[in-house]
Amino acid sequence: MGFHNFQLNHDFKTNPLSNSSSLTIPRCSNQLISCLTTSKTLNLTVFNQPTCLKDSKQSLFGSKPLKMQSCANSEMGFLKFGEKSKKVKKLVSFGVKVSNSVMDVGKVVESGDVAVKGGGGGGYDAIVIGSGIGGLVAATQLAVKGAKVLVLEKYVIPGGSSGFYERDGYTFDVGSSVMFGFSDKGNLNLITQALAAVGCKMDVIPDPSTVHFHLPNNLSVLVHREYTDFISELTSRFPHEKEGILKFYDVCWKIFNALNSLELKSLEEPIYLFGQFFKKPVECLTLAYYLPQNAGSIARNFIKDPEVLSFIDAECFIVSTVNALQTPMINAGMVLCDRHFGGINYPVGGVGGIAKSLAKGLVDQGSEILYKANVTSIIIDNGKAVGVKLSDGREFLAKTIISNATRWDTFGKLLKKQDLPKEEENFQKVYVKAPSFLSIHMGVKAEVLPPDTDCHHFVLEDDWKNLEAPYGSIFLSIPTILDSSLAPRGRHILHIFTTSSIEDWQGLSTKDYEAKKQLVADKIISRLENKLFPGLKSSIEFIEVGTPKTHRRYLARDSGTYGPMPRSIPKGLLGMPFNTTAINGLYCVGDSCFPGQGVIAVAFSGVMCAHRVAADVGLEKKSPVLDAGLLGILGWLRSLA
Ligand SMILES: NC(=O)c1ccc[n+]([C@@H]2O[C@H](COP(=O)([O-])OP(=O)(O)OC[C@H]3O[C@@H](n4cnc5c(N)ncnc54)[C@H](O)[C@@H]3O)[C@@H](O)[C@H]2O)c1
Numbered sequence: 001m002g003f004h005n006f007q008l009n010h011d012f013k014t015n016p017l018s019n020s021s022s023l024t025i026p027r028c029s030n031q032l033i034s035c036l037t038t039s040k041t042l043n044l045t046v047f048n049q050p051t052c053l054k055d056s057k058q059s060l061f062g063s064k065p066l067k068m069q070s071c072a073n074s075e076m077g078f079l080k081f082g083e084k085s086k087k088v089k090k091l092v093s094f095g096v097k098v099s100n101s102v103m104d105v106g107k108v109v110e111s112g113d114v115a116v117k118g119g120g121g122g123g124y125d126a127i128v129i130g131s132g133i134g135g136l137v138a139a140t141q142l143a144v145k146g147a148k149v150l151v152l153e154k155y156v157i158p159g160g161s162s163g164f165y166e167r168d169g170y171t172f173d174v175g176s177s178v179m180f181g182f183s184d185k186g187n188l189n190l191i192t193q194a195l196a197a198v199g200c201k202m203d204v205i206p207d208p209s210t211v212h213f214h215l216p217n218n219l220s221v222l223v224h225r226e227y228t229d230f231i232s233e234l235t236s237r238f239p240h241e242k243e244g245i246l247k248f249y250d251v252c253w254k255i256f257n258a259l260n261s262l263e264l265k266s267l268e269e270p271i272y273l274f275g276q277f278f279k280k281p282v283e284c285l286t287l288a289y290y291l292p293q294n295a296g297s298i299a300r301n302f303i304k305d306p307e308v309l310s311f312i313d314a315e316c317f318i319v320s321t322v323n324a325l326q327t328p329m330i331n332a333g334m335v336l337c338d339r340h341f342g343g344i345n346y347p348v349g350g351v352g353g354i355a356k357s358l359a360k361g362l363v364d365q366g367s368e369i370l371y372k373a374n375v376t377s378i379i380i381d382n383g384k385a386v387g388v389k390l391s392d393g394r395e396f397l398a399k400t401i402i403s404n405a406t407r408w409d410t411f412g413k414l415l416k417k418q419d420l421p422k423e424e425e426n427f428q429k430v431y432v433k434a435p436s437f438l439s440i441h442m443g444v445k446a447e448v449l450p451p452d453t454d455c456h457h458f459v460l461e462d463d464w465k466n467l468e469a470p471y472g473s474i475f476l477s478i479p480t481i482l483d484s485s486l487a488p489r490g491r492h493i494l495h496i497f498t499t500s501s502i503e504d505w506q507g508l509s510t511k512d513y514e515a516k517k518q519l520v521a522d523k524i525i526s527r528l529e530n531k532l533f534p535g536l537k538s539s540i541e542f543i544e545v546g547t548p549k550t551h552r553r554y555l556a557r558d559s560g561t562y563g564p565m566p567r568s569i570p571k572g573l574l575g576m577p578f579n580t581t582a583i584n585g586l587y588c589v590g591d592s593c594f595p596g597q598g599v600i601a602v603a604f605s606g607v608m609c610a611h612r613v614a615a616d617v618g619l620e621k622k623s624p625v626l627d628a629g630l631l632g633i634l635g636w637l638r639s640l641a
């Protein structure tokens with residue numbers, strides 16, 4: 001069941017209503033109309049348009065006057081008409097006639113394109129705030145289940161930190177270019193599956209490695225695609241720890257294989273969860289066992305050499321921005337094995353193509369996405385999230401609201417601060433915003449890179465202590481090693497990033513800000529010149545530097561944060577909230593939900609969220625009694641974290 005989407009606005013002076021006003025609604029599969037009106041007595045009569053029906057000449061609803069059910073908020077009302085008819089699903093359009101010209105209603109606006117001025121309604125199953133990968137996966141998964149979804153994106157293109165931008169013939173990935181979950185095998189290739197669900201498939205280029213580590217004490221480790229190649233490279237450097245290293249990665253495989261054997265859906269939906277326990281008890285118990293554990297403590301069960309433990313810290317830091325002791329073991333198991341199981345694969349044309357394809361797939365399914373749609377607040381009515389308000393005054397209503405903004409933005413900005421529910425207070429006690437990034441996008445002359453240069457590098461030259469320090473470690477991706485079409489001929493893209501906090505960039509004059517950008521970028525580039533590519537500076541053809549302020553502005557993320565990170569040693573993933581929130585009808589998706597940061601991680605949160613929302617709007621099976629029990633238990637478990 002989905003909603004049709006027309007709105008009423010207040011422009012009645014130019015288009016006064018008459019008894020015969022009518023409109024055509026391009027896509028219809030629902031029977032709920034919402035409208036903005038100051039009147040509580042609007043009547044609508046609904047009639048079918050036989051020409052639009054494939055197979056019916058009968059009236060769909062008959063000619064029924066409908067009464068508006070007014071809400072507590074006098075500005076909003078819901079109009080219900082007719083019982084759902086099976087034929088509704090087959091309809092492509094129908095008409096409505098306003099039978100009572102109530103003054104304040106104004107003209108009826110046709111709105112396949114949701115063109116609403118000065119207010120509006122809408123009848124969506126879900127509104128998704130933000131089109132990051134988390135939001136897009138939730139939206140598309142819901143759309144394929146038959147929901148009518150509206151995605152509202154502040155920026156001009158979809159993708160958020162997995163978006164792209166073009167300059168001088170270069171196509172830059174906004175975030176990094178290491179794609180997990182993008183293979184053609186197993187159950188954990190969630191990006192591939194999300195695209196396939198909406199009929200899209202992207203060509204990918206297999207990366208022969210995940211990352212080349214350049215670490216203190218000249219420790220150089222290439223993470224080969226082949227697991228055995230990686231393990232023999234690592235153990236040849238630390239032969240005395242061979243057994244411990246193998247045991248640690250064996251635990252990773254145990255977790256990965258358990259994950260890979262499950263059908264992945266919402267862990268907050270009891271019929272599914274208990275079903276999985278019934279079908280795969282050993283795997284589910286394995287995951288339950290490792291859920292509260294972290295990679296660092298498991299590594300310490302097997303490994304003693306501090307240098308190997310530091311290497312495992314670096315492995316974890318890449319995917320969690322914290323060391324191994326703070327990285328949930330399930331997340332470590334997932335990424336440290338997926339890179340060998342399905343391998344890292346780069347989408348031809350750039351990472352931005354994933355979001356573009358999902359957005360197109362969403363529209364192909366009859367749902368919608370609006371750009372330059374900056375949501376400034378979530379409308380709460382009687383304790384339930386019922387809609388959103390945009391900075392330009394437009395309002396949209398839906399049965400459920402899904403926020404792909406971070407939890408700090410959702411609960412700190414989109415809802416009134418004083419409304420912070422206890423669950424969110426607890427979340428903020430356990431998790432803090434990770435720092436943001438300084439990013440440098442460069443175009444360089446191709447000759448500066450030695451032949452056989454690897455695509456991704458991680459550089460920490462001298463001191464392990466600097467691993468987590470601001471500007472300490474450098475991430476470098478060179479996606480043109482895999483796809484030369486991203487840059488002009490004879491050029492390569494270097495995308496460099498390093499952690500940096502917004503506090504470092506505040507209170508500066510424009511001149512000082514620009515000077516600081518240049519200074520910091522210069523230091524980072526010099527380090528790469530010394531370590532990897534002599535002559536790098538003089539080969540630069542294009543350079544653009546982004547600071548945490550840039551990330552805050554373009555990604556709408558509080559302080560430009562990369563995502564949540566634990567304040568201290570967490571209990572694995574136990575404290576990470578799923579998708580439901582303390583506010584009825586409001587869900588979160590993205591990296592401040594289970595299982596955390598990362599494109600594949602937010603894709604999983606999107607899959608989970610869509611399943612839970614679909615159950616709540618009646619598109620999937622649900623048991624209210626079991627729901628209450630499970631949600632209670634999960635809430636209690638989180639309180640132990
Ligand atoms: N593997 C990699 O190399 C890589 C690369 C890029 C990103 N990432 C990961 O992606 C994760 C983020 O994904 P995500 O799905 O959580 O979200 P996101 O931050 O990427 O996207 C959120 C989107 O919501 C939009 N938005 C936010 N507030 C809004 C508002 N009020 N109104 C309208 N739109 C609004 C933003 O403009 C943005 O497009 C990060 O954790 C990061 O780890 C990883």
Ligand SMILES: CC(C)=CCC/C(C)=C/C=C/C(C)=C/C=C/C(C)=C/C=C/C=C(C)/C=C/C=C(C)/C=C/C=C(\C)CCC=C(C)C
Nearest residue numbers: 176178287288319331334456457475476477595597598601
């Ligand atoms: C419910 C309960 C309580 C219990 C029960 C039990 C069970 C059944 C459980 C289950 C579970 C599950 C299913 C889980 C799942 C999980 C998952 C899927 C996870 C995932 C994860 C992922 C991740 C974390 C990822 C990440 C990534 C990232 C972040 C990336 C990044 C990258 C980068 C930055 C790159 C680098 C670069 C260079 C070096 C240049």
